[in-house]
Amino acid sequence: xxxxxxxxxxxxxxxxxxxxxxxxxxxxxxxxxxxxxxxxxxxxxxxxxxxxxxxxxxxxxxxxxxxxxxxxxxxxxxxxxxxxxxxxxxxxxxxxxxxxxxxxxxxxxxxxxxxxxxxxxxxxxxxxxxxxxxxxxxxxxxxxxxxxxxxxxxxxxxxxxxxxxxxxxxxxxxxxxxxxxxxxxxxxxxxxxxxxxxxxxxxxxxxxxxxxxxxxxxxxxxxxxxxxxxxxxxxxxxxxxxxxxxxxxxxxxxxxxxxxxxxxxxxxxxxxxxxxxxxxxxxxxxxxxxxxxxxxxxxxxxxxxxxxxxxxxxxxxxxxxxxxxxxxxxxxxxxxxxxxxxx
Amino acid sequence: xxxxxxxxxxxxxxxxxxxxxxxxxxxxxxxxxxxxxxxxxxxxxxxxxxxxxxxxxxxxxxxxx
Numbered sequence: 001x002x003x004x005x006x007x008x009x010x011x012x013x014x015x016x017x018x019x020x021x022x023x024x025x026x027x028x029x030x031x032x033x034x035x036x037x038x039x040x041x042x043x044x045x046x047x048x049x050x051x052x053x054x055x056x057x058x059x060x061x062x063x064x065x066x067x068x069x070x071x072x073x074x075x076x077x078x079x080x081x082x083x084x085x086x087x088x089x090x091x092x093x094x095x096x097x098x099x100x101x102x103x104x105x106x107x108x109x110x111x112x113x114x115x116x117x118x119x120x121x122x123x124x125x126x127x128x129x130x131x132x133x134x135x136x137x138x139x140x141x142x143x144x145x146x147x148x149x150x151x152x153x154x155x156x157x158x159x160x161x162x163x164x165x166x167x168x169x170x171x172x173x174x175x176x177x178x179x180x181x182x183x184x185x186x187x188x189x190x191x192x193x194x195x196x197x198x199x200x201x202x203x204x205x206x207x208x209x210x211x212x213x214x215x216x217x218x219x220x221x222x223x224x225x226x227x228x229x230x231x232x233x234x235x236x237x238x239x240x241x242x243x244x245x246x247x248x249x250x251x252x253x254x255x256x257x258x259x260x261x262x263x264x265x266x267x268x269x270x271x272x273x274x275x276x277x278x279x280x281x282x283x284x285x286x287x288x289x290x291x292x293x294x295x296x297x298x299x300x301x302x303x304x305x306x307x308x309x310x311x312x313x314x315x316x317x318x319x320x321x322x323x324x325x326x327x328x329x330x331x332x333x334x335x336x337x338x339x340x341x342x343x
Numbered sequence: 344x345x346x347x348x349x350x351x352x353x354x355x356x357x358x359x360x361x362x363x364x365x366x367x368x369x370x371x372x373x374x375x376x377x378x379x380x381x382x383x384x385x386x387x388x389x390x391x392x393x394x395x396x397x398x399x400x401x402x403x404x405x406x407x408x
Contacts, residue, residue: 069363096350097357097365123380124347124359171350171379220352246367247352 038279039156039182041212044078045268045288046071048218048242048249049098052189053079054180056153062089064178064189068101069126075102076109078273088113089152091144092130093191094175095122104133112137114151116144118163118174144176146204155280157181161208162193164200172217173197179210183280188232190216190223198228211283212236212276213263219250229261236264236276236285243269259322262300262311299325299341301333313339346383348373358383 037057044051046067054062061084067075079087087110092100095117107115107130115134121127134141142148150158162177175191188210193201194217201208213234216223218241237258239250250267258265266274272288299308303319308328311320313336323333325342335341346358346368355367356377373383 068365097359098350122349123382124349125361125363126349126359129363246355 038277039185041180041187041276041278042078042082043214043238043240043266043268043274043276044075045271045273046074046240048245048247049101050093050191050214050218050240051075051102052214052240053082053084054152055082055084056156058153058155060088060153061086062091062150062152062158063087063106064091065093065099065191066102066106068098070101072102072105076105079106079110084110086111086113089150089158090115091176091178092117093144093177093189094118094171095120095124095127095130096171096192097124097126099191100130101126104129107133107137107139112139114142115139116142116150116160116176118145118176119143119166120171120174122171146201146206150178152180155182161188161201161204161206162190162197164197164204168196170194170196172222175216177201179206179208182278185212185278185280185283186210187212187214187276188234189214192217192223194220194222195225195228198223198225202227202231208232210234212238214238214240215250215254217249218245218247219254219267220247221251221253224254224257226257229257229263233261234263236266236283238274239265239267241267241269245269299323299328301328306332306334307336308333308341309336310339310341313341315339344385346385348377348379348381348383350379
């Protein structure tokens with residue numbers, strides 16, 4: 001083999017190797033630790049409330065909402081356990097107590113970078129406590145509004161997609177909606193934004209596509225319209241909700257919409273705290289409580305085939321029959337080799 | 344006592360009590376115009392209480408054997 005042939009040979013090997021790397025399944029849950037060194041998004045189980053911790057691979061922390069008033073101890077314990085010393089970006093999506101309840105404690109306890117809240121006020125003592133905590137720490141509030149870019153961490157893009165209007169009748173629609181992109185993976189955090197705000201986001205022409213959607217307003221039917229879900233097109237939906245809450249959240253019609261769209265659902269009332277870790281390509285999901293969620297993912301079978309599939313599998317052209325993963329396995333269906341559904 | 348309406352969820356108003364705890368009050372127990380952020384004052388209406396006590400007492404008086 002002369003030098004030219006050797007070079008050609010090496011080129012072929014390199015091409016094959018690169019092609020192999022390129023065909024690695026993207027954005028699928030994998031049982032490896034490769035994603036665990038990347039970005040982490042924790043949906044804390046704070047009952048009927050929201051609290052989301054985002055940890056960048058470069059060490060920055062962002063906290064979106066801080067549960068109810070009585071979640072302060074749980075949140076501080078959790079953040080401490082995750083090594084949080086500074087919260088570089090702190091977001092209060094809107095002034096309702098189930099989102100800002102323990103913000104005052106968080107502000108008092110940690111070194112705080114920048115605080116984002118929509119430009120609207122509330123009359124509760126809970127909201128007053130947050131303002132006093134901000135004032136006492138000598139901080140200012142950056143107005144959260146559509147189009148703002150949040151400077152969080154070098155490898156992430158964080159954009160505010162709502163609120164798009166200066167005034168609403170309902171505080172929920174003031175919710176700061178945040179899109180976080182890391183590599184090829186993205187997350188959409190919607191606070192309690194309702195259909196009015198969702199329609200505004202759709203009309204604004206934002207790229208709403210995200211792999212993981214934190215459903216608006218605890219899975220209430222005020223939010224997550226079909227059009228919005230179709231635009232976000234998430235693989236995973238997270239519902240932050242309290243067990244047996246008085247408001248019927250998540251509403252049945254929303255769960256049906258999610259199921260029909262083939263979106264895998266994680267609920268904090270069933271799974272406890274839910275962690276998404278990503279290396280920018282793959283997503284690994286860990287739940288505090290094991291069981292139901294992982295077993296009862298919805299997969300799809302066909303009328304004649306012997307395999308079960310993910311909702312977006314190319315092989316589902318002729319028929320798609322939703323079925324719980326556990327049942328598919330009981331009935332002897334095998335995982336599709338093309339779309340690689342969970343096993 | 345002053346209650347502050349934090350939000351509405353379905354058929355309930357979620358109100359903040361003076362000790363910063365939260366309770367649900369059915370919407371229909373509140374004035375129709377009540378909005379998020381409104382302060383609801385709860386007082387004992389002494390004169391109305393006396394008036395009703397008198398009325399019921401009068402109604403009941405003739406009914407006992």
